[in-house]
Structures are given as structure tokens and as C-alpha cells.
Amino acid sequence: MxxxxxxxxxxxxxxxxxxxxxxxxxxxxxxxxxxxxxxxxxxxxxxxxxxxxxxxxxxxxxxxxxxxxxxxxxxxxxxxxxxxxxxxxxxxxxxxxxxxxxxxxxxxxxxxxxxxxxxxxxxxxxxxxxxxxxxxxxxxxxxxxxxxxxxxxxxxxxxxxxxxxxxxxxxxxxxxxxxxxxxxxxxxxxxxxxxxxxxxxxxxxxxxxxxxxxxxxxxxxxxxxxxxxxxxxxxxxxxxxxxxxxxxxxxxxxxxxxxxxxxxxxxxxxxxxxxxxxxxxxxxxxxxxxxxxxxxxxxxxxxxxxxxxxxxxxxxxDEQPEIPDAPQALRKTSCEGRVELSDVSFSYDPERPLIENLNLLVHPGNRIAIVGPTGCGKTTLINLLMRFYDVSEGAISVDGTDIRNITRDSLRGSYGMVLQESWLFSGTVRDNIAYGKPDATDEEVKAAAKAAHAHGFIRRLPNGYDTVIAEDGGNLSQGQRQLLCIARVMLVDPPMLILDEATSNIDTRTELYVQEAFQRMMEGRTSFIVAHRLSTIKNADTILVMDKGHIIEQGNHRELLQKQGFYYRLYNSQFAASEDAS
CATH class of the missing domain: 1.20.1560.10 (ABC transporter type 1, transmembrane domain)
Structure with a gap:
């Protein structure tokens, strides 16, 4: 040896x-x-x-x-x-x-x-x-x-x-x-x-x-x-x-x-x-x-x-590298936002199936909310859409093209993603916002920060946009870090959005402003929204209710409430008490 x-x-x-x-x-x-x-x-x-x-x-x-x-x-x-x-x-x-x-x-x-x-x-x-x-x-x-x-x-x-x-x-x-x-x-x-x-x-x-x-x-x-x-x-x-x-x-x-x-x-x-x-x-x-x-x-x-x-x-x-892009893989330069999942199955462990025979058609500009109990496959679905993992069976296509025939860089560049766990690197506020668009002008950076309602607290920092952030944003609050991550996506202005509990660490008042900004941002864009707080997804075109890797209910907010099924019980568990009190 x-x-x-x-x-x-x-x-x-x-x-x-x-x-x-x-x-x-x-x-x-x-x-x-x-x-x-x-x-x-x-x-x-x-x-x-x-x-x-x-x-x-x-x-x-x-x-x-x-x-x-x-x-x-x-x-x-x-x-x-x-x-x-x-x-x-x-x-x-x-x-x-x-x-x-x-x-x-x-x-x-x-x-x-x-x-x-x-x-x-x-x-x-x-x-x-x-x-x-x-x-x-x-x-x-x-x-x-x-x-x-x-x-x-x-x-x-x-x-x-x-x-x-x-x-x-x-x-x-x-x-x-x-x-x-x-x-x-x-x-x-x-x-x-x-x-x-x-x-x-x-x-x-x-x-x-x-x-x-x-x-x-x-x-x-x-x-x-x-x-x-x-x-x-x-x-x-x-x-x-x-x-x-x-x-x-x-x-x-x-x-x-x-x-x-x-x-x-x-x-x-x-x-x-x-x-x-x-x-x-x-x-x-x-x-x-x-x-x-x-x-x-x-x-x-x-x-x-x-x-x-x-x-x-x-x-x-010696670890096996990620499966390389196909030799004839398409490099997407534009995206309409039509996403289709056909008989998709996936599991992290072959012994424990997670997603099985999932079918979904998302039309351009649709806002798709994904809800369900912990471990039902919401984040896994996002991982598959971004091709962080490849499906075990079936196919996912964007604009009619199997994502395995699209280069990973261009596929992921079609999405703007805001996660629950914010990530910032040691550098200036400006550099962190411009992470996905290094050549952005100061005006573009500030416009994105204003849209994310981050401009106000940034101005109060010692050096404004030139303030150096500690590693992983240690000298900022969790909510401030989240706002910078939202501004980062708004600057890139992608054709599709993924919001995975994007406002979970923001106070209620700021959340209302950011939700308004997201609503403007989502206009004409295919958007996938993962949320536990159901108040944030009432305006979604379609709500997918997932459980154990399957879509068990599908429809808009009003339709799902009328069915009085899983979503109805989930919604009432969050709001019934407060509505009764009011």
C-alpha cells in the first residue's frame, strides 16, 4: 500500500x-x-x-x-x-x-x-x-x-x-x-x-x-x-x-x-x-x-x-465525480419557465423510497407553493429541480427539454434561489449582494437592496455598502443576513424563482414589505415556494400538498379549503385559534 x-x-x-x-x-x-x-x-x-x-x-x-x-x-x-x-x-x-x-x-x-x-x-x-x-x-x-x-x-x-x-x-x-x-x-x-x-x-x-x-x-x-x-x-x-x-x-x-x-x-x-x-x-x-x-x-x-x-x-x-453534462447538452440562454415532472421517483437510500411516480406540469409564470409535513419531500423536490441530485426514474424537463440534456450551469442560472439558511462570505455588503453578478453597478446593487428592504439597515452600518461582513455574516442579525440574500437574488433577476422558507427569519412588518417585493418579482416568472407559514402562499396559483413523497392534494387556496382535506386541517391548525379569538 x-x-x-x-x-x-x-x-x-x-x-x-x-x-x-x-x-x-x-x-x-x-x-x-x-x-x-x-x-x-x-x-x-x-x-x-x-x-x-x-x-x-x-x-x-x-x-x-x-x-x-x-x-x-x-x-x-x-x-x-x-x-x-x-x-x-x-x-x-x-x-x-x-x-x-x-x-x-x-x-x-x-x-x-x-x-x-x-x-x-x-x-x-x-x-x-x-x-x-x-x-x-x-x-x-x-x-x-x-x-x-x-x-x-x-x-x-x-x-x-x-x-x-x-x-x-x-x-x-x-x-x-x-x-x-x-x-x-x-x-x-x-x-x-x-x-x-x-x-x-x-x-x-x-x-x-x-x-x-x-x-x-x-x-x-x-x-x-x-x-x-x-x-x-x-x-x-x-x-x-x-x-x-x-x-x-x-x-x-x-x-x-x-x-x-x-x-x-x-x-x-x-x-x-x-x-x-x-x-x-x-x-x-x-x-x-x-x-x-x-x-x-x-x-x-x-x-x-x-x-x-x-x-x-x-x-x-478517487470519489466518483458528478455525472458530467451530456456532450450535446444545451446551454440555455433564455427560459420561458415551463416545468414538467413525468413519473419522477427518487430516494437518498434505495431501502427507503421517498418520491414515487410524481407528475406535475407547471406553466410559464405559474406560482407553485409546496406545503406538507417535515420529511415529505419538499426540499428534495427543489434539489431535483436544480439538479443537485438526479432522479432515479422518470424525467424533469424545462421548456420541453430534459434537464439532463441542459448544462448544469445554465439550468441553475435560470433559477434564483433564496433558502431558509442564509449564507454570506467575509467581504463587503456590496460584494455579497453582487455575488451572482460581479459586474453589477452600484446603482443596480442599491436598487436590489431597496427592493429587498435592506437599504435602510445597510445605510446605518458603519461604512454602508462598504462595511465588511464577518464570516457567515456573524456581525449581522439573522434577519439582516436573510435580507441580503434576498437582495442578491433580486439583483440577478432570474427567469424562475425558488423560495425555500425565504422569509422565515424576518420580522412580520418587514416580511409584508418583502412579500410585496416578491409579488412584483414573481410577475411573469415561474416560481416555486416552499413554506410552513401558509399565510405566505395564499396568492399562489397552485398549491401542492405533499405527504410521503406524493402529491395528495392540488389546487388554489380557496379550492383546497373547500375540499376540507389535509390542507384544510393544516391551515386550521395554524389560524383557526387566532381567527376565533378575533
């Missing part, structure tokens, strides 16, 4: 092969110069035989070469680090862009069914882990491999016997690294999954803190958080236990190699095969040879965590 993840990660570095080659070249030069240092030091030691036996004529030249090698090695080491940084951060930038673009392409079903905090964790934390792993991996890979091969080559030319001893002891380091990597990976993978679960829960609790406090859920929230956190602690402890073995184990192996080289070198010096300077050179090489193993096993923790995070990122990238 790690090999597949690594191979896929490395495929993202292809555009930066030039930096890859340069980094490898710099690593070779840097390591080669650093390997010359022990040779020069050994030569210098051999020129200092004892008191009164120092070759002062030969030493200066060696010292100059020594300084040059150290400076050169440091320079190329810096250049290699620069190249690996460029490769890593540009690769991660591309990966994060691809992931974000993928989130825009996946079906809405994936977003609905995945904890938002978990998604955020993958885009931010998991990719940061990948970044750290790649950076460490590239740096240690280039210098480590070149150092190992270069050291063996230098030692082989100097003394094959000692080189053989070092090579024989090498598998011990490889065995230790393999054991640690194998046992730590699964724990780091579990740790990363739990981190996503914890992030999702935190995002859920913080985003709904008013409800948490309102229902006295604090202690239960803390208890559940503690459970997830304890689970994360256990998995992290196991992962860190195995990864912490790397340093002492590799140091032990290094000590064995160093001791073996020292003993054999001393015996060789006794028999005159090596000089004292050559022994010092071999001891330096022993350290340089084992150091990469120590460093590589030291970053096993980082690499395993990076691989686990990369798997979570790739899991999103």
Missing part, C-alpha cells in the same frame, strides 16, 4: 523534474565534498607524527583544501534544500488545488454524507502532513542514498576488508527500519482517521454552540469529546511507541559498526596495513555511513503519518 501511495505522490512531482535533477546533482557534489574531508583530515594527521615531526610545509595546502571542501559542501547542501523545498511546496500546492477542485466536482451527496470538519481536516491538516513527509523524505533521500553509496566507494578504495565488515552489518540497520515502519504505519493510519473524526466533532460543536448551550448539552459534548480524544491518545501512544524505537535502535547499530571499524582498524595499524590518519578517516566514514540510516529511520514517523494522510486525500480524489 505504501508503495502505491508513494508512487502516486511522486507522480505529482513530474512538472518539477528540473528541480529534481538539480537537487540530485547538488546532493552528489555536496556529499562528495563532505567525503573528501575525512581524507584530508587523515592526511593532515599523518603529517603530524609527533613533537618536532610536523610537516609545516604540507599542512597549509591541506587546510586550504579542507576549508574549500567544507564551504563547497555547505553551499551545495543549501542549494539542494532550496530545490527540495520548491518541489515539495509546489507539489503540495497542486495537490491542494486538485483536492479543492474535486470537492467542487463531487456530487452533493458526498458533501451531505461526510462530516464537514472531516473534509476540512483533509484539505488542511492531512495535506500539511503530506508536505512535511515529502520535504523530509526528499532531503533525507537525496543526501542519504548518495552518502551511503559514496562512503562505501571511498572505503572500498581505501581498505576492502573494513568495507566488507561494514557491508555485512548493514542488513541489521535495514531490519530495524523495516520492523519499525511496518508496525507504526497502521497506528499512524488509525491516528489520522481519528483526528479527522475529532476535527469534525469540534467543528460541529463550535458551529452550533448556541444549541449546545440552549439544550444544556455541554457535559455530554465534553464526555463524547473525551471519548474520541482518549481514542486518539491511545492510537497516538502506540504510533509514537514504535516510532520512538527508531532512534535508540539505530544508534545501537551505529555503535556496533563504529566499534567494529575501530577494532579492525587498530589491528590493521598494528600490522602496518593502515596509518593513524587512515584509521581516523575510516572512523569518520563509519559515522557518515551510519548517519543516513539513523536519519531515515528517524523520519519514519513523519513518512508513515504522511502516507496515512495521503491515503485520506486520495480517497477524496
Amino acid at each position: 505504501n508503495k502505491l501511495v508513494l508512487k502516486r505522490l511522486l507522480s505529482y512531482t513530474k512538472p518539477y523534474r528540473g528541480f529534481l535533477v538539480l537537487a540530485l546533482l547538488c546532493a552528489v557534489i555536496s556529499v562528495a565534498l563532505s567525503l573528501l574531508v575525512p581524507v584530508l583530515i587523515g592526511d593532515a594527521v599523518d603529517l603530524i607524527i609527533g613533537p618536532g615531526q610536523v610537516d609545516f610545509d604540507g599542512l597549509p595546502m591541506i587546510l586550504w583544501w579542507l576549508a574549500g571542501c567544507i564551504l563547497g559542501s555547505s553551499l551545495f547542501q543549501w542549494l539542494m534544500s532550496y530545490c527540495t523545498n520548491v518541489i515539495t511546496y509546489r507539489t503540495v500546492k497542486d495537490l491542494r488545488i486538485q483536492l479543492f477542485n474535486k470537492l467542487s466536482a463531487v456530487p452533493l451527496k458526498f458533501i451531505d454524507q461526510t462530516a464537514h470538519g472531516n473534509i476540512i481536516n483533509r484539505v488542511v491538516n492531512d495535506i500539511d502532513q503530506v508536505s512535511d513527509g515529502l520535504l523530509q523524505g526528499f532531503t533525507q533521500l537525496f543526501t542519504g542514498v548518495v552518502t551511503i553509496l559514496g562512503t562505501l566507494l571511498f572505503m572500498l578504495f581505501a581498505d576492502p576488508l573494513i568495507t566488507l565488515v561494514v557491508v555485512v552489518l548493514t542488513p541489521l540497520s535495514l531490519f530495524v527500519a523495516s520492523f519499525i515502519a511496518k508496525n507504526s504505519y497502521k497506528h499512524f493510519r488509525n491516528q489520522t482517521v481519528t483526528q479527522g473524526e475529532l476535527t469534525g466533532y469540534i467543528e460541529e460543536m463550535i458551529g452550533n454552540q448556541k444549541l449546545v448551550k440552549g439544550f444544556g448539552y455541554e457535559e455530554r459534548a465534553e464526555e463524547k469529546f473525551g471519548t474520541i480524544n482518549e481514542k486518539l491518545y491511545g492510537q497516538g501512544q502506540k504510533a509514537q511507541f514504535y516510532s520512538s524505537l527508531s532512534n535508540p535502535c539505530t544508534r545501537f547499530v551505529n555503535a556496533v559498526v563504529y566499534a567494529a571499524v575501530g577494532i579492525i582498524g587498530a589491528v590493521s595499524a598494528i600490522y602496518g596495513r593502515l596509518t593513524v590518519g587512515q584509521i581516523s578517516m575510516f572512523l569518520s566514514y563509519a559515522n557518515q555511513y551510519t548517519k543516513p540510516f539513523n536519519e531515515i529511520t528517524g523520519i519514519v514517523t513523519q513518512l508513515q503519518s504522511a502516507f496515512a494522510s495521503a491515503q485520506r486525500v486520495f480517497a477524496v480524489l
